[in-house]
Amino acid sequence: MYLQSLKPAEGSVKARKRIGRGTGSGRGGTSTRGHKGAKSRSGYSQKAGFEGGQMPLQRRVPKYGFKNINRVEYKAINLDVIQALAESTNETVLNFDFFRAHGLVQKNDKVKILGRGEVNKAVEVHAHAFSGSASSSIEKAGGKTVAL
Template identity: 60%
Template sequence: MKLHTLKPAEGATKTRKRIGRGQGSGRGGTSTKGHKGQQSRSGAKYRPWFEGGQMPLYRRVPKYGFKNFNRVEYKAVNLDTIQELLEKYPTEELTHQYLKDHGIISSTKSLVKVLGRGEIKVKADIKLNKFSQSAKAAIEAAGGTATEV
C-alpha cells in the first residue's frame, strides 16, 4: 500500500459538484445562477403555483354559484343498512353511539337521516336526527319506533 493508491471507502464521499465555492470549483462567479434577476439572489424561491407573472389559473377560471353557509349536512343511512346491522349486532335501541361503534358514522355528533331504501323486518327503537316519511312508515310497520332526537 502506498500513499498514491489510497482512496476513500465506497459511498464515503459525495460526487456532486459543490456550488458557490470559488473560482477553483469551475463554477465560480455566479455559481451557475446567471446574472442578476430574482433567481440569482439568495433565498429565492417560487411558489409551486406561480406561473411566471402571467394571470394564474385560479384567477382565470370563472367563479359561479354560491355555498350556503346555513346548510345542515346529514349523513344518510338507509333502511337496508340498518337491517344488516341489526341482524349482525342485535339491539333494542339504535342510537348515534351504536352507529359509531359499528363504523357507520365517524362521530356521535354527526347528524344522521334515515332514508327509506330497502326494508326493515326487525323491531327496533331508532333514535336519530331525521327520518324520511317512507323510512318512518317502514319502521313503524315493523313494530318499532322512530324518534327524532
C-alpha cells in the same frame, strides 16, 4: 459489533453541495442560480399561483356558485343497513353510539336515516334526521324513530 463502529452503507450518504465557494469548486460564480433575473437574487420568493406574468389559472376561470354556510352535512344510513345490523346483533335500540361502534359514523357526524330497503324487525332508531319514507317504514314494522 459496537455502537461506535456502526456506519451507513457504502454509497448511501451523499455530501451536500457546497455552493458559492469559489470557481475552483465548480459551483462558484452564479452559484447554480443562472444569470440575472428575480430567481438569482437573494430574498426571492414567488407568489402562490404566479405564472410568470401570464394570467394565472385562478383568475382565468370564472367564479361559479356559492357555499352555503348554513348547510348541514349528514351521514346517510339506509334501512337495508339497519335491517342487516339488527339481524346480526339482535339489538332493538340503534343509537349514535351503536352506529359509531360498527364504523358507520365518526364522532362529529350527524346521522340521517334514508329509505332504501325495508325493515322487518321492530327497532328503535335514534338519529338526527329521518326521511319520510324511512320513518314510515320503521313505524310500519312496529318500531320507533327518535330525533336527536
